[in-house]
Amino acid sequence: MASLPPTAHVNGLPQALPDDPRRTLLDWLRHDLGLTGTKKGCDHGQCGACTVLVDGRRINSCLSLAALHDGDHIETIEGIGQPEALAPLQRAFVTHDGFQCGYCTPGQICSATALMAELKAGWPSAVSADVAARPNPTREELRERMSGNLCRCGAYSNIIAALEEVIANETTETGAPA
């Protein structure tokens, strides 16, 4: 039986994975697919600029070979929202000035998107007082959970403010704690 060529779904579209087994997920997205919203800051898993969502979970795409993603669903910053239709988190980054140069920003936003899902799913962090309890989105929790995303421009407190606003709005909209 002929097997299908290895394919991943990127922002909902099927894309053939690259032939070169050395190609990272990051370079495949940026170079082959032209999805340059995902940034390369270190290529070594040290900065978070390359964060994307793979099946809903955040990973450093520079640390993952593209060929390993056969059948995966990948979401990048381009899938989260476009300039004319920004996601609430993207809008909040703009109003709170959660960036300066903008280079770490897609990674911060992808990371924060996954973070909100992790909070909803009740995942604890290193600073959660009770790992069995539902985590509270305190500033300390948010900072801990965002610490894999470096920002040399130092927009950290504005990023946390943006995140707090979106989490608060979600809570009021759904009536449920985030």
Add this chain to the structure above:
Amino acid sequence: MHLPLSEMYNEPDDRNVLDRMRQGVIGQPLDRPEGALKVSGQATYAAEWRIDGCVEGVLVLAEIAQGQVTAIDRDAALARDGVLAVIADPAMTRRSAQGMAAKAPQQDAAKVEYFGQPVALVVARTFEQARDAAVALRVDYADAAEPVPFDPHAPDVKVEAPSSSKPVEGGDLDQAMRDAAFSVDVEYDTPGHASAAMEPHATIAQWQGDSLILHGSYQMLAYNVKEIADCLGISPDKVRIIAPYVGGGFGSKLGITHEAVAAALAARELGRPVRVVMSRQQVFQTVMRRSETRQRVRLAADAGGRLIGLGHEALVSNLPGEKFAEPVTQATEFLYGGENRLLKVEVARISRLTAGSVRAPGEAVGMQVLEAAMDELAEKIGIDPIELRKRNLPATVPVQGTPYSSRMLTQALEQGAQAFGWSARQDRPCQTRDGDWWVGMGVASAARVNMMVPAQARVTLRADGSALVETDQTDIGTGSYAILGQIAGEMLGLPMARVDVKLGDSALPPGAGSGGSFGAISTGSAVLYACEEIRKRLAKILGCAAEELVLKDGTASHGDAAPRPLRDVLGGEDLTTTGKIKPGKTAKAFSQASYGAFFAEVGVHAFTGEVRVRRMTGVFGFGRVLNAKTARSQCLGGMVWGIGSALTEELAFDTRDGHLVNHDLAEYHVPVHADVPAIEVILLEERDAAASPLQAKGVGELGICGAAGAIANAVYNACGVRVRSFPLTLDKIVPSLPDPFAQTL
């Protein structure tokens, strides 16, 4: 009488033109106009341009520190899959260009001057092919006959007086130290720092005939064009640089560096576009470092706590022959009194990558040490450190006698003390305990020189009543897009949606570039002048004086005349003009600086010595605020750098072979989210007409200048340990910690 449009800024412009406009956008905390592109990944950075036929280059770094390349095994590399060329050309750079050099830095990469210097470029069809071939490339070397030391404190190191600065000497400091009722004489060390902008340096080079187009990541395009042209031996008008978005610079992209010239040479040889992106490790090892410093501070005060003497001497380092020497004492010259003084910088010639500008060269490390020493003096005298600072603000610059243009230091200290709750601070250390943590507070002044540099900008009031601002000014995160648009919008009476700003293309009129906190005031002044000229022409069309003209919401009016849409007034014509400004007599006639105050509260772990910043307040006065949102962000960012400088950042060189040990972001520790608490920023409104016709001063670097001093002072106030070697890592604190079981001492 003041001539508003004179190119040289010779007289303070206190007309406060912007305050007389009606649009009401100047200073407002408006969102960045390019924000939506940045948050959605649609802003295109250097490496991201899609250019047909582009191939990939990877730099090869020297694995020795000093010597000569004797052979490169090109054949083995060229035999590898996909490899197209191995470039090792005498035109390749071995040092980076200093900011505003406008000429080639040291070339000939075959002569190795420091560990990790680039020696070759491998080009292949794909990045992976080039990277693997670069790693495998065999390079042979001959060691240098007379090596330069690696350690600035080595006994055989050559120490020179830098050509870039002169010592300041006045009176008799030694005598003042002997006469002083209170004095400190202390030595502090600060380590080297890396800019570590999040976007690694990258260039795509493309030749069209004998013209070169570079998509790159640079801060100062007009200067960079000349640097590239000089390296390649071509005319600057054959070079165009495009850089609309730059992923941070902090000094590291002021001058060109290795990837730019290598990409241009490779593209010329191969006859096709070549992209070279530096790896993070290459950026750390080859681009630019802030020098480490050893600083001796002497403070002599009389019985009333007034400085009678002040000494600040620093040893910094750089490669042999390099002009730049970290100007450590730059703010010490004007900040505090003490007529008996000696301020001096010396430079040790060593083998490490080029030392140059990293955010706030001089003040970043000079202020944190001076402010820590002032804390030591306040303690000796037994007065509040804020009071000590307020008592020592001179009427004119000591020794020189130059008047100050404006100085909001006292207001910043007072307002900051109020906002921060300084009155709760304990005079003595080890008085406040929160669980396992000693808690303390510290204060420091902020100061950073203000500079204007030549700048031009073209403004077009288009026939449809919208405006276009064009300059090669870059926006490296600083907010250029926002503030240049706001100046034009205010002057021409247009809502921001009707103002377009085009930046970062060397084909446009040369702005100031982004560096030294001078981009906004210099290029912004050029925009202001262009708009004034357009207002004059509009007034002429309407038959009124320029002063009578009222522009608001896209309409023009004067006197009792009904407002007319600009579109009608313009009658199908564009009005376009280029504004120009250059520094003039005001630069020398006044001591110009931005000022502020930092307040920090830290916790020091009583058992481990770990330091956590719990909160910070910064208060800043830098003339007119052009955009309260982006200015605040600049201050925030600077204070985050202050946290890094105080607690975590340090370039570690191995003094046996000269290699940089921590050449990546896992080992060179920039602050992360968890290191940065809530930071309060208070902006003081001020007008400084000597600084610019905007009455604005620089803000981009102010937030770092002294911040680490406030943190160090808070550490002392918390636990009584005075560390005179930055960063304040726990290993330096633990040995001197008091009994952890004592709740207060």
